[in-house]
Structure formats: structure tokens, C-alpha cells
Amino acid sequence: MKNQFNAGYIIGITLVATLGGLLFGYDTAVISGAEKSVEAYLIRPLGFGALAHGITVSSALIGCILGGALSGLLSGRLGRKRSLILAAALFFISALGSAFPETGFFTPGEPTRGLLILFNMYRIIGGIGVGLASAVVPMYIGEIAPAAIRGKMVSFNQFAIIFGMLVVYFVNWGIARGQSLEWIDGIGWRYMFASEAIPAFLFGTLLFLVPETPRYLALNRQDEKALSVLTRINGPRQANSILAEIKESVQPAVSSKLWAYG
Numbered sequence: 001m002k003n004q005f006n007a008g009y010i011i012g013i014t015l016v017a018t019l020g021g022l023l024f025g026y027d028t029a030v031i032s033g034a035e036k037s038v039e040a041y042l043i044r045p046l047g048f049g050a051l052a053h054g055i056t057v058s059s060a061l062i063g064c065i066l067g068g069a070l071s072g073l074l075s076g077r078l079g080r081k082r083s084l085i086l087a088a089a090l091f092f093i094s095a096l097g098s099a100f101p102e103t104g105f106f107t108p109g110e111p112t113r114g115l116l117i118l119f120n121m122y123r124i125i126g127g128i129g130v131g132l133a134s135a136v137v138p139m140y141i142g143e144i145a146p147a148a149i150r151g152k153m154v155s156f157n158q159f160a161i162i163f164g165m166l167v168v169y170f171v172n173w174g175i176a177r178g179q180s181l182e183w184i185d186g187i188g189w190r191y192m193f194a195s196e197a198i199p200a201f202l203f204g205t206l207l208f209l210v211p212e213t214p215r216y217l218a219l220n221r222q223d224e225k226a227l228s229v230l231t232r233i234n235g236p237r238q239a240n241s242i243l244a245e246i247k248e249s250v251q252p253a254v255s256s257k258l259w260a261y262g
Helices: 007-029 031-046 050-077 080-099 113-144 147-176 181-194 197-207 214-219 223-234 236-260
Strands: none
Touching: 007 031, 007 080, 007 113, 007 147, 007 197, 007 223, 031 050, 031 113, 031 147, 031 181, 050 080, 050 113, 080 113, 080 181, 080 197, 113 147, 113 214, 147 181, 214 223, 214 236, 223 236
């Protein structure tokens, strides 16, 4: 039987999910335009040198490790969709927190060790979002997309990561273009970090419009919801057979969960 599926719906869902990949690239590369200004604002005035500068520039990678390590647990407990919503929230918090780390705690224009630590904490929060998105986005797309186009849909995420890196270079350039070094060191770097809040908010909002994956729903014995999603994606003729295949593949995991929880 010829594969039939709702291509427009699948592409729409995939594009929403790949915003997580775009934010992966965006958050990873945004520091490239701001690192000299962060050094001038937070590192040098405190008398710190290259070590503190290097740690600050790379602090998001600590979060990446944590996010990647937690991704399996969170995607299993919260679901794929809610894990991505959490990642979007982390991106948003990191964007605004990194841009305005003094808010609620410190006086603007007065760098302190506490402010430097808080800035790095916000960057780590964004890194956790990166680690979470790096694992859950391809998982989500792979569980949503029909087998015939699964590889193609998942590959969109890799493109989105690189595109996010490219976009932020142009955003940083646009913010700094024509401005004095004093302005960039004083306020421009804040706009660079804050700019990430826009795609993060869009990502989080659009995620409420996409479904949970049929595999996760079947794993949690929500067969009716899984069938509804599969029907929307694959049509009623194939939905039941695909659900049966999914249930067969997840049955060992379901049995393990039932045993573990009594």
C-alpha cells in the first residue's frame, strides 16, 4: 500500500520542533559577539584574567552536559513535548538573565564577584536548554514523522542548528553596526543576549499547538490520544496498524514501568 500522510501537517510540526535546534545554535554562538564586552564589563574591573574569561565564555557548556545527561529522564517523565517547553523556558530565562543579570540582585554598572557568578549561572541555564534540546528535538521529530520521511525530517534539525549559529552572527553584527565601542561595551552586548528571548518565546508558544508523540502516549497507555495523533498524520487507514506496531515495540517498557510502580 502506498504511503499516505499529511505532509503539510508533518512539516509544520517539524518546523516548530526545529526551532529548538535553531536555539541550540543561537545560544551556543551568541557569546561570540559579546565576549569582549563581557570581559570589559565583568572580568577586567574585578582584576580577573584569562582563566575567568575562559570559564565565563564557556560556562554554557557546563549546562549542556547537565541538560544532555538529564534529557532521557526528563523526556521519559515529562514527555517529549513538555521537555521541549521546559527547554524553551530555560532559553528564555537565560536570554533575559544574561542580558540583565543585575535585575533584582545587584546595582547596574557596579560589577561584583556575585554578579559574575550570577551571569554564569544564567549562561549555564541556557546550556541546560541546549543539552535538552539537542537530545529531545530529534527524538520528538523521529517519533512524529512517518517512517518513509523520518530521516529527512530529522535532518532538518541539524540544518536548524547551523542556521541558528549563522543568524546570531548577523544579529550581533546588526546590533553593533555603526555603534561606538563604548556603547557596545555598555549596552550593546545586553541586546545580543536579549535577542534570544524572541525565538525562545516563539518556540515555547508554538509548542502548545503541536501534539505529544504517539510513541510516548502509547508508552503511557494513552492509546486513544496516540491513535488521534496518528490519524491526523497518517490518515485513518494506516493509523491503527501503526499504533499496533508502536504498542508492540513499547510493550517491554510498559511492562517494566508497571512492575516498577507496583
